[in-house]
Amino acid sequence: MPNSQRLDLLRQLREQAGLSQGEAARLLGLTGRQSRLTVGAWERGDYAPDERRRTRFIGYLWDHLRLRQAPQRFAEVWEILVEEWGWEELSEAEWRGLTNQPRTVEQKSKPVAVAAPFQAPPPTPFFIGREDDLAHVSAQLRGDTGQVVALVGMGGVGKTTLATQIAHRLRSDFGDGVLWADATTNDPLPVLQSWAQAYGQDLSEINDLASRAAAMRGILAGKKVLIILDDVRSPETIRPLLPGVASCAVLLTTRDQDTARVLNAEHYVVEEFSEQESLELLFKMLGAGRVTAEIEAARAICRLSHYLPLALEICAKLLARVSWQQLGTLEQRLRDETRRLDQLSLKDLNVRAAFEVSWQTLTAELRTFFPMLGIFAGRAFSPAALAYVSQRPEEEVTDHLIAFVALSLVKSPAPGSFQQHPLLADFAQSRLGDATTAHRRFAEYYLTFCRTQQKNYPALEAEFENIMRAMQITFAQQQWRMVMAYADALMESWLRRARYSEGRLGLQWACAAAKAEGASETMVDYLIRRGLLCAEQNEQQEARSHLQAGLQLAEQLGRERSLAEAQYHLARLAVEQAQYEEADEWLTKCQALYQTLGDSAGVARTLHLRAFLLHRLAQYGTSNSLCLQALDIQERCQEVTDLLATLRLLTDNAFEEQDLTRAEGYALRSLQLATEYHDHSELVKAYWNLATLYRRLARYPEALGYAEKAVERFTQMGNRAFTSYALYEQSMSQKLMGDYAASLATGHRALTIMTELADEYNRIHCLNHIGALYLQLYQPLDARRCWEEALLLAKQLHHPKTSELEAQLAGLG
Template sequence: MTDLPLFGDVLQQYVNRSAYTAGQLSRLSGIPKTTIVSWLNGQVQKPQTADGLTQLAKILHLNKQETESLLHAAGHLPHPKRTAVTNSSAPFQAVPKLPYFSGRERLIAQIEATILDAGQENIVCLHGMGGVGKTALAAELAYRLRPSFPDGVLWLEMNRTGPMAALATMAHGYGLDVSPFADVAGRARAVSQLLADKQFLLVLDDVQRSAEIADILPTTPGCTVLITTRRRDLAAAIGGQRFEIRPFSAEEDDALNLFHCLLQRDFDNDEKEALWQIAELLGYLPLALAIAASRLAYEPGWHVADFLARLQQTAVSLDVLTFEDLSVQRSFALSYEQLPAHLQQFLAGLTIFGGHSFTDTAVATVHNLPLIETQDSLRTLHNLSLIQAQAGEADTRYQLHPLLQACVQKLPMPENGRVEAEQNYVRYYLSHVQSDLAAAFQDVALFREALRLAERHKLWSEFLYGLEAAYPALQFSLSPKELERLLQSAESVAERLGQTEVVIWCRLRRVALARHQAAVPTISETLRSLTVLTREPRLARYRPAVCLAKGKTAVSNGNWIAANQYYEEGVHLAQTGSPSPHVLIDLWQAQGNLARWRGQQETAVSLYQQALSLAQQTQDPFRLATLYDHLAWLAIEQDDYDAADAAGTQGMAIAEKMGHRERLAILYNTLAVVRHHQGDWAESQRYQQAGFDYARSLHLKAHAASIAANRGGLAWQKGRVAQAEQFWQESDLLAQQSQDVNNLVNVRLYRAGKYLQAEQYVKSLMQYRAVLAALPPQASRTSCGYGKGSLGIVQSLLGLGQKNAARPYLMASLTAFARVDLPMVAEIRRLALSLQIDLEDIPQF
């Protein structure tokens, strides 16, 4: 009597063939890992039921004969008749598809259409970086396309299979034993004859070199070959269709859907926000997301907020991104460990760019390398999917994935080489920005890092002049706290070096920064110091700039009369002295703004035109674009939408030509309003979205908040109330994140005004109170924000019939606007009389 094979041995044979671990089989089947291990090591020879084995057989892709053999070994079936596998039983060797696979529907549709294109011999190549989900996508395609290939699906894991074994596996699928063929050529001919009349899909997974598959590729017309590889330059795929597989998009819900599939539950808004932040930190890499979701699902004690905090605290430590045999670091190591030593060192050198995009010129300059050699090395790394590339109008920009950045940072780099590279980095970027301001808006993170390194290496000259050149971009992108620290540091250095002009520049920017935070005491003290400094004759050319700062501060404090006096004094000093023409442009623009707010439209146009003429003479594109935006808004307020369109379009053309994406964000918003009034709602929405996307991409949260508020207003006018509320909530959140008090006050005033116009007095009252709450305790009670908020509360309370409650707020608004010559003063007077408030009680009136 022949001894039957042991159950554990039979199962082990099939598990070894699949290359799955016990942990993976447990997750895919739902069978406890300890149970599977006890089966494999022989501790359990006869499972109680056949259900688990049947499930496991499906996951291991056993055919009918193999499944019956497994069940028989476990004692659940009589001994099967030994029958050969015939061609009528089409093989299906694909690995199990992921039960949590999600997303990529458009890409799958494109690949399916390519593969099913009748009458063509297809080679389809999926290429991309490690961990991006190429194998998972190929498995999903194999299952979906199975009915289209009547002769089966063959699957070869090329990272662990040589040509001889691969050909044997292909032949085994159709019951042919090719072991008598001891050489590759003979075995390949036998397999080719076997497959000559078959219509099948062959998946070659994780191909590293074309030589690996040269003898495997079928030449039969009924075969489609699907290749997955990390190489973009795989010669075997030449002539075939290529699809680059990238991380999930931040604009779609694929990442969130993956979390949902693995955690098997819905999320509240706070959890969704935390999951989006986790996805962003992980660079939307599917493998990393699956590991994070698995840890949240299967490890005790994790909450979404806790996992996010761990990632943030450890700067995305790769140790966190390991679960069972899944590891982001091991996935990446397969790529970079095969590089020669000089390319490993070159790759490590790219980490100096902090995961941000860079050009070949930047790399060559920072690391003192020949440009041609640098370009060749970058192309090699790109072909291996170790860096990403995006072709621009001027040059190609490269970037490391953030997780690969963290991984590669561990590669050795000589300390003296790093110091020299960091100093070169400082000099390259901080000199570059002085000749190309648009670059600062595009690469603000790189310039911020250059300033940090300049401080670290005490490159004070580069630090001071780099900060001044990059500040127009930095002021929109950095937090007020970070800007204040940079300015204080620069001021301290300039004082030590005796560079009084730089001290003045720093203090003027600190005044503007404090004004946005409504920090009145700080502003007054700094303005006094500037007045003293500029009394010195050699520094007299800075007096117009000080007048400009005083005027803008007076506007913020609600004293428009004083503001106009400061502006007039500044213009006089600028026209009789020798300051920068930029200051005179800014003074005329500020006067124009003040005239516009007072309702003096003709005066505003004249002042803007004067500023525009000088900006054209001095070829100042940034100020030109800004002035055209102001002229567009002036025309909108006068219902002259053709003039608004012309001005906005001119500003847009200048901003596009110079690459000023910050101005583009603003001008898209302006033209969206114009298109709305012209009745082109679809174009208006397109412009709104474009402006918002620009602002978000540049991390300009204050800009994005203003645009979102305006989008809410336009939706409100179209009767889309729910959409408007959503935009306004987003606007408020962005304004808070911007830490710009004036911005927060303005977006709340805008929203409250819409409620007030619609006579929704409860909502308007809440919003106007939120305006006052946004102002810090030290804010001036004469500021415009305080006055407008108080007046709005009055109007809301009167709408609710609460006349007595409105009286103190009307007194507050009267006090705030006493020194402002505004058209709304007449409205305040009317309200005061209706509430029987004697205006004589307000001396300023």
């Protein structure tokens, strides 16, 4: 179809000559009452006249439209008729019949075909990953219904890079071209002109935006074209650039989800890299040798860049400048949160500048509010917390947060929860100025939260990062009473939720606060709890130090209950280290104290611990008897945590006595109670017991699943002893499933931890197991070495495996 915008020139020339459509029809030899309509159709490009009217048209243009006065203008107009109507060029004879002037317009016999344009930038040589993103978006754009797809995400996440890659991947799918425009422009007219020129057309004489956009749509009509609009900030600006035809597809990149919605685009969120993708980028840009040599520093750089592609690219290019610079040097620089954004800059690659673009789009009200988000430093938070910190109504705060989500400045990972990318949080905090008041309110809010939610462990769990940061702030500000208030409110949850590392740090601050306040009575409790948490993480020496200090202070203050508790935990340490005589002495002392105090729960704990000591000595019947006495008291006192420990010991005794039915009953009851009371520490230990149970019941896949789950959780908790026990169970299941190589590797991991912890009792079991694996793998010398080492230890500890080890060694000959 002829281009109406170009042919409109005929109308303009006619009107300049003062002719009506009817007069033009007469001069062109048309007759009939509708002839003027025919002229209008030609001028609009509805269809082309028959070329038999060629001679009349030459005379019409030359004489009646007065182009005799401008021969070169005549040549240009005729060229339009050649291209739009398909007429022949003027011959040299025809031109000489009109004028003696030379022609400056190049003569063409037919319109020249224009190659399909491809305007996308060159792809980055370091593109990695994103295969799922590429496949999903490419499939949408290949559709036959004129798809509009928007890549949405925060600044620096790689939207333009992904769009470039998509353009190159789909080049063959869009045979009529790929057009690209920087959508940050406020004037679409030059974009439309550049696109038209890409197809050999000139729209420069059409200065009205709507008309030029319509002309461009005419050019694109029937063509299969991919249009990419990069960095869209305003729907109003880019609407004239949308083709509006089913044969064309549009890909947008934008930070604004609302813009994508207004334009009826299918929006696809572009996320940060995974850790693996981040490392792949460093490998690709720096070389495998350099990254492998400092792999832990490389991982740290990825974490400190928070997997933002732009930040990682800058880090890699900074390191590439100096081949001998250690990755660890950059890692240390990135650890300074106050200067991290300044480090992430290289020429025009700049993370802060990328965020500044988003800042400039904010309203004055949102700019005032945005810096408050930096207080949370990339941690998840609730609108209620931010409302208290900012001293604004919660409804208003929620509205602002929803606006930030739409602008890709905040995410909402769960209902009622919001979170900012940590680098964006650095940017927000840099805009905050003096944060003293905001930090004080932050600490006040979370102390109130801890007190009101003291028994609501899931609620506390969700806010633990913010709570520990708030406690740290109170410590830094030397708000000693608030520090102790935090410790008092969190003590039980640190144990119940197996937050041992946080608890140890919090109690370190609390001890300093108690010392500063001269609060000796409180100090006793803090020291004993520190010892307990250290013991849970198998830091035996530090645990003993804190417990001894607590014991001495309790004696000085006459705190008998605290004295008994310190003695009990010292007895636990002695049992774990196979110091059974010392354990018996401590148990005798604390049991007597608990009885004097009338503390039934304390007496039950000592019964349980003595039962555990007997279990270690293979006196399972007596151990069961004491366990049942303890269990009776614990059920009456509703001491669920202690009861769970007793059930676990009864399970272990049942295993040793080969009573798997009884073991299963105790194990499942432990699992149910631990789940019901949100006791993460005992829940994971229940997983470990179930791994043992299902292994003995020959249900190996279930056993392996529970063992792997237990290993993961114990590792997270920092409980190295139980991590080694779970690894041992995992290795046992792998062996029984025939995977000897994996079993041997896992067994050695367990043995390493047991050796580091000086856990000789369980080392014997593990060495025995590894020896059996070596024998299975036809390595009898290694098997002998393991069994001889195990036997030496077993004789020293009077271990129940002594006879079995002797028999196995005898069997080797």
